Amino acid sequence: MITYFFLIVAILLEVAGTMLLPVTNSFSKPIPTIIMTLCYLGALFLLTVVVKTLPLAVVYATWSGLGVFSVAILGYFIFGQGLPWPVILGLCLIVSGVVLVNSFAEPKI
Numbered sequence: 001m002i003t004y005f006f007l008i009v010a011i012l013l014e015v016a017g018t019m020l021l022p023v024t025n026s027f028s029k030p031i032p033t034i035i036m037t038l039c040y041l042g043a044l045f046l047l048t049v050v051v052k053t054l055p056l057a058v059v060y061a062t063w064s065g066l067g068v069f070s071v072a073i074l075g076y077f078i079f080g081q082g083l084p085w086p087v088i089l090g091l092c093l094i095v096s097g098v099v100l101v102n103s104f105a106e107p108k109i
Helices: 002-020 032-051 058-077 084-104
Strands: none
Touching: 002 058, 032 058, 032 084, 058 084
16 A cells, blocks of 8 residues: 555656646746756656566556546646546546556566
């Protein structure tokens, strides 16, 4: 269970780092750039912990899938980016795929 907690925190850190990318203004603002870098480093560190227990394919599918979904939703609310219905459908398919992958994932022994 702690493994999935670390995976969720890794996803949150990756999403936070990605949401900071526009704020860094092409890395010209030091504070947002440092925070973004720390978020990415924290996410990658936690992923190294998670892959000791879960298969890499499951970890990466979950991390990237839920990261894409979260960034798209936050981009809509924070940056006012559009989400036409085909994009929403695609995001729902991504989440469905993540659920399916995790439903059949067997932990490493």
